Amino acid sequence: MFLINGTWQDSLPANDRAIQFGDGCFTTARVVNGQVQMLDAHLQRLRQGCERLALTQPDWSCLAGEMKRLAQTSPLGVLKVILTRGAGGRGYSAAGCQQPARILSLSAFPGFYSQWREEGVDLTLSPVRLGRNPALAGIKHLNRLEQVLIRVHLEQTPAHEALVLDSEGWLTECCAANLFWRKGNRVFTPYVDQAGVNGIMRQHILTLLHASRWEVKEARETPEALKEADELLICNALLPVAPVRRAEGVEYASRELYEFLAPHCE
Structure with missing residues (x-):
């Protein structure tokens, strides 16, 4: 009901x-x-x-x-x-x-979210791309067919979540989460001004990082940028944050950023 x-x-x-x-x-x-x-x-x-x-x-x-x-x-x-x-x-x-x-x-x-936080998640690159439309980018409107198709393809793989690009090939988000990655003391997250959702937890994390020792930047990057990252994590209002252990064959052992954020995202 x-x-x-x-x-x-x-x-x-x-x-x-x-x-x-x-x-x-x-x-x-x-x-x-x-x-x-x-x-x-x-x-x-x-x-x-x-x-x-x-x-x-x-x-x-x-x-x-x-x-x-x-x-x-x-x-x-x-x-x-x-x-x-x-x-x-x-x-x-x-x-x-x-x-x-x-x-x-x-x-x-979702009971599996606690397992994701403990063990980390695996990401795979989705073949489905998001259309760019600044009039709709950022908000959670009801037109979710792109995410439905992303999930259909994701469920054919052993991965937990998908790396999603926009139609120009830029990293944008995951199927149902936002993405952050760290290289040294610098933290990056994709722009969501052309596609994707400006998640509540994403906004919260950006506020935390701007007030911390970490340098944070919104960026337009291809998936190649993740291969040189020290750490990846995903977030949404339910999760709220989880470390990534593997993405497209690259493994990530560090949880330094995750351990900083997790206590502030409960």
């Missing part, structure tokens, strides 16, 4: 814009001891998504209350919030749309 516009149900109108066009945005939050982790950051992500997509914004205090009440039922879980433009409109036109829809759901926490 889903909490849709404040009512528990499992259906949505067939003419809702999310179904017709993927017209909306979403966020996925970690719930620990009945509390939504980084709640303000998740609400800000949804605000930015609404602004970029010109969606009518919901009652934010109402939505925050629903998120908190739903989280209270879980000691450890995943809270997903979807905002759609609502039902209505003819063709691509949004004229005549009804009220925007808010959809909340709570699911079990």
Whole structure:
């Protein structure tokens, strides 16, 4: 069951814009001891998504209350919030749309994430590339077919996650995580101004690094840059951070950056 516009149900109108066009945005939050982790950051992500997509914004205090009440039922879980433009409109036109829809759901926490943090993850280069579009880059909109295809290909390999490039061949992200790598005292992460998601944990890590002894830089690099790195790690709001042990045949033993970040990302 889903909490849709404040009512528990499992259906949505067939003419809702999310179904017709993927017209909306979403966020996925970690719930620990009945509390939504980084709640303000998740609400800000949804605000930015609404602004970029010109969606009518919901009652934010109402939505925050629903998120908190739903989280209270879980000691450890995943809270997903979807905002759609609502039902209505003819063709691509949004004229005549009804009220925007808010959809909340709570699911079990991925048990394998703790194993990833302990043992590290293996990455493989995805054959699926992300289209470059600065109008949509950075936000978590509902058009996720690229990620679906990336996951389809990933599941045909023994790797845990995928290295994903944009259509120009630049490193961008993973299937469901952001990417960082370290060379000496310098830390790099791909730009996400043309493609990819500016993840909440990515933003948090950048803030931590800017205030630390590490030098941090957003970069446009090809996968070749990773071969000379001392360390790789991936992150998302659920994980929140995990070391990479192997990527495209190259092994990484160092966890220096990971050990610095992990205590600050729980």
